[in-house]
Amino acid sequence: MAEYTLRIRRYDPQSGGAPRWDTHTVDLSPVQSVLDAILKIKDDADGSIGIRCSCQQAICGSCGVRMNGKPGLACNTHLREAAARGHGTGWNPPEEGQDSPVITVEPMGNMPVIRDLIVDMDAVHWKKIQRVTPWLINKQPVPEREYIVPHENMVDVTQPMACIQCGACVSDCLSMEVDPEFVGPAALAKAYRFVGDPRDAQHRERLNDLAADRHGLYDCTHCFSCIDACPKGVAPMSQIMRLRRIAGSDFDIKDRNNGYNHEHAFVKNIRKNGILHEPDLLADSYGGKFNPAAGKELVSGLPTALKGLARGKMTPRTALGHPHKAPAEVKKLFDAIDEKPKRYELNLYVSGYEDEPEASASEAAASTSKSEEQS
Amino acid sequence: MKVAYWPGCVSRGFTPELHGSMAKVAPLLDIELIELDRAACCGAGVIAEHNQELADTLNARTFALAQRTDGELMMNICSTCQGAQSECQERLDANSEYREHVNGNLTDEGLRYERGLTNKNFLWLLVENIGLDALKAKVKRPLTDLRVGPFYGCYIIRPAERLGVDEEHPRDRYLHQVIDAIGGTVIDYAGVYKCCGFPIITMNKEASLKQAGRHLGDAIDAEADCLVVPCPLCHLNLDLQQPAAAKVAGRELGMPVLHLPQLVGLALGLSPKELGMNKHIIKPTKVIDWSASVVAAAPA
Numbered sequence: 069m070a071e072y073t074l075r076i077r078r079y080d081p082q083s084g085g086a087p088r089w090d091t092h093t094v095d096l097s098p099v100q101s102v103l104d105a106i107l108k109i110k111d112d113a114d115g116s117i118g119i120r121c122s123c124q125q126a127i128c129g130s131c132g133v134r135m136n137g138k139p140g141l142a143c144n145t146h147l148r149e150a151a152a153r154g155h156g157t158g159w160n161p162p163e164e165g166q167d168s169p170v171i172t173v174e175p176m177g178n179m180p181v182i183r184d185l186i187v188d189m190d191a192v193h194w195k196k197i198q199r200v201t202p203w204l205i206n207k208q209p210v211p212e213r214e215y216i217v218p219h220e221n222m223v224d225v226t227q228p229m230a231c232i233q234c235g236a237c238v239s240d241c242l243s244m245e246v247d248p249e250f251v252g253p254a255a256l257a258k259a260y261r262f263v264g265d266p267r268d269a270q271h272r273e274r275l276n277d278l279a280a281d282r283h284g285l286y287d288c289t290h291c292f293s294c295i296d297a298c299p300k301g302v303a304p305m306s307q308i309m310r311l312r313r314i315a316g317s318d319f320d321i322k323d324r325n326n327g328y329n330h331e332h333a334f335v336k337n338i339r340k341n342g343i344l345h346e347p348d349l350l351a352d353s354y355g356g357k358f359n360p361a362a363g364k365e366l367v368s369g370l371p372t373a374l375k376g377l378a379r380g381k382m383t384p385r386t387a388l389g390h391p392h393k394a395p396a397e398v399k400k401l402f403d404a405i406d407e408k409p410k411r412y413e414l415n416l417y418v419s420g421y422e423d424e425p426e427a428s429a430s431e432a433a434a435s436t437s438k439s440e441e442q443s
Numbered sequence: 444m445k446v447a448y449w450p451g452c453v454s455r456g457f458t459p460e461l462h463g464s465m466a467k468v469a470p471l472l473d474i475e476l477i478e479l480d481r482a483a484c485c486g487a488g489v490i491a492e493h494n495q496e497l498a499d500t501l502n503a504r505t506f507a508l509a510q511r512t513d514g515e516l517m518m519n520i521c522s523t524c525q526g527a528q529s530e531c532q533e534r535l536d537a538n539s540e541y542r543e544h545v546n547g548n549l550t551d552e553g554l555r556y557e558r559g560l561t562n563k564n565f566l567w568l569l570v571e572n573i574g575l576d577a578l579k580a581k582v583k584r585p586l587t588d589l590r591v592g593p594f595y596g597c598y599i600i601r602p603a604e605r606l607g608v609d610e611e612h613p614r615d616r617y618l619h620q621v622i623d624a625i626g627g628t629v630i631d632y633a634g635v636y637k638c639c640g641f642p643i644i645t646m647n648k649e650a651s652l653k654q655a656g657r658h659l660g661d662a663i664d665a666e667a668d669c670l671v672v673p674c675p676l677c678h679l680n681l682d683l684q685q686p687a688a689a690k691v692a693g694r695e696l697g698m699p700v701l702h703l704p705q706l707v708g709l710a711l712g713l714s715p716k717e718l719g720m721n722k723h724i725i726k727p728t729k730v731i732d733w734s735a736s737v738v739a740a741a742p743a
Contacts, residue, residue, distance in 0.1 A: 152610065242597075242638040246653040286646045289654075290488045291638035292526075292601035312492045325646040334489045338501075342483045344452035353645040365645075376683060379722045381457050392455070397552045398483045401504070405497045405548065412496045414534045414541040421537040 070098050071168035072147050074105055076117060077175065080183050090114065093168065098148035102171060103131050105147060106185075118184035126299060129232035132239065133185050134174040139236040139297045147171065176239030178248070192248075193235045196255035200274070204262060207269040215267045223418045228261035228307050230300045237294035237304050249283040253294035253304030256285070260307035263314060275315040279323035285312055286327030303417070317411065329353050339402040342394030347373075347387045444572060447509035448476035449562075451521035452484050453675035457683060460719025461675050464704040465520050465565065467718065471581065471711045472573055477512045479505060485527040487676075488642070495534075499541075500548045502531040506562070507554040516561040518568050520704065522674030525564045526598025529605055532562065564599055566673045566703055570617045575624040583712035585626025591706065592630040592667035593618035594658065594681065596674035597638050618671060621703070625710035632665035634658030639672075641680040649691060655680040656692025669699040669727055671706045678702060682724050699727035 072094055079087035092109045103121055110117050119142070121131040126144035133142050136153040151169030179187035237253040244250045251259075259278060262268045278284035285308070294304040312331070315321040322328045333352030337345055350369065354362035366373075376382050385391070454461040469476050482505040484490070491498035505528070509517040519525055535542045536558045546555050563571070569578060600608055600615045608614045615636065619629045640654030659681060662670055672678050680688070682700040689696040701709075705718040720727045 242654065243643070243650060245637075246640070246657065247647065247650040250650075282647070287643060287650060289597070289638045289640060289642045289651075291597040293597075293638075295602045309488075309492050313495070317493060325643075327646050330645050331489055331493050334487075335493050335497075338484045338486070338490065342481075344456060344484050344487075346453070346456045350645065372683060372687060375686070375724050376457060379724060381459060381683070381722050386456075394483065395481055398501070398504075400551070401500055401548060402497065405500060406494060408496075411494055412544065414495070414499075414538055416534060416537055419538055419541075422539060 075172045103142035129234035132234040139239040200259040228257040236297040240293040240297040242291045250287040257304040257307040286325040445475040446518040447512040447514035449519045451524045458675040460722040461702045464718040468704045468708045485524040499531045503556040507556040522596040522599035589627045590668045591622045591627045592662040592670045596677040630667040633661040639677040639680040641676045652688040652691040656688035659698045673703045
């Protein structure tokens with residue numbers, strides 16, 4: 069057993085009062101869950117704390133909250149794990165002088181609070197899920213017997229299918245923070261669940277629909293927050309990248325946000341220069357120097373460009389000329405790979421890891437195992 | 444130590460002061476840089492979005508070039524490169540058949556990537572290979588009273604598992620630790636782990652600049668003197684685009700943003716000019732009240 073202090077955010081919008089923090093101390097095993105602690109506090113000290121929960125087995129998706137800044141299911145987050153997290157993304161040693169580890173529990177973000185730890189999933193999460201036609205549209209004619217789907221395809225879509233609709237990814241989406249209209253990670257992962265399913269008849273229509281939405285396919289900044297937030301390994305951002313790849317490369321779908329133009333301009337730019345030549349990328353992302361849309365954007369960006377010139381960030385020579393040239397070998401790679409009739413991809417979710425990567429991104433992280441005794 | 448050095452694109456494009464300051468700081472930290480000048484762009488996630496095999500091949504080529512040098516490891520100075528390259532490397536290291544296929548693309552050039560390269564951002568190398576104590580010992584001009592807000596950028600901290608962020612290696616605290624080691628004061632503010640918005644600047648400018656403007660405003664509200672970034676793309680949105688972000692945010696900003704090698708260079712005794720700070724849109728020397736800091740002794 070160990071002592072944990074829970075700081076719980078209390079708020080009742082209907083009361084007209086401001087939010088407040090309540091602090092309770094519990095004595096529980098480090099491998100009991102944050103939900104166990106909250107339910108114990110409700111039983112022993114204050115039954116009025118609002119939290120939504122049901123299965124307590126990480127399958128109903130009801131008890132999404134933020135614990136020390138990180139979203140997750142209260143029912144499958146051990147107290148010691150939550151306590152070890154710092155605000156932000158990672159690990160933080162307990163501060164000196166703390167009697168017991170503190171776990172700050174807040175409602176999820178990007179959704180209005182109904183009461184205490186309960187957010188309005190209908191207003192945001194479910195609305196966005198409904199936005200992407202979340203059901204299979206059969207190819208016609210429907211076969212008399214079952215559809216035969218290649219094993220790889222099925223395993224691929226089981227990743228987005230693992231979603232339990234808890235809203236943790238929506239809570240942490242950094243694009244949605246500034247653009248609440250963004251379709252968002254959960255709904256886009258759901259969209260890929262059907263675009264990646266060979267039984268679905270409307271891949272192109274689904275992608276066209278998302279490409280026509282200013283807040284659709286190209287509002288994601290690649291911030292990876294949803295990947296870290298998801299308690300089920302859905303990796304919504306990876307699904308968004310798949311949607312973009314299929315829309316841009318397989319269907320040649322032009323979108324309203326210049327996402328297609330930007331992607332193709334970027335590839336062309338690196339093929340030519342080897343490393344990025346920013347002035348060209350800017351113009352080409354808007355459809356090329358002579359495109360009226362590009363003209364407008366370039367004019368609006370002129371003060372920024374002039375400041376950059378004035379400060380010596382670029383010179384007229386580097387802005388207009390092309391100081392770097394791609395080595396011929398690099399150009400060849402672009403041509404050879406881009407011209408293959410079929411894209412060759414590795415999906416680690418399907419293939420798995422051959423064995424533990426040693427010394428990959430972090431030689432050190434891979435060579436040490438996490439301490440089991442960290443309560 | 445000798446490292447195969449990948450400077451990335453933007454440090455040789457719109458943020459030349461980053462490339463320059465790294466070159467000045469490296470010898471002071473006994474780092475010998477072997478620049479990979481024939482390597483190509485990491486793809487910044489965009490090429491992978493277009494064609495995964497192409498992005499993985501370009502990065503496998505870079506890794507192979509790095510392995511041909513006698514550097515102990517590969518070092519980058521751009522979080523975006525770190526993130527994009529780590530993602531490609533994860534695939535290459537996880538599956539030998541795929542690796543062989545990608546290596547097949549490189550045979551014409553006589554290159555081959557062997558699994559298990561170590562590729563570290565300067566920030567990681569600074570803390571893990573040079574060490575905070577060794578860094579401290581080299582400080583000539585502690586950044587006393589300089590209030591620095593860390594801005595990590597996404598690609599160097601998420602996803603935590605792929606990037607090796609854990610209790611043993613709290614890479615999401617390293618900027619905090621470096622600021623502290625060179626005598627500065629760490630300012631915690633809401634934007635520390637947020638996204639600068641740069642990747643969507645051409646796709647949804649308003650949302651992009653709103654992100655930059657909000658984090659800069661939060662740092663101002665927390666009374667930071669400046670921010671420090673390990674990613675030149677963050678620098679583009681936070682510094683180059685700052686006047687535009689101020690318009691979107693509807694408030695005055697004026698927050699200097701330093702590249703990591705610049706901040707370290709200041710502490711190691713280099714002058715703001717040597718570190719290229721005159722190239723910033725928000726000139727640190729004009730904005731920071733150096734008089735309260737030992738940095739005041741430095742010529743502007």
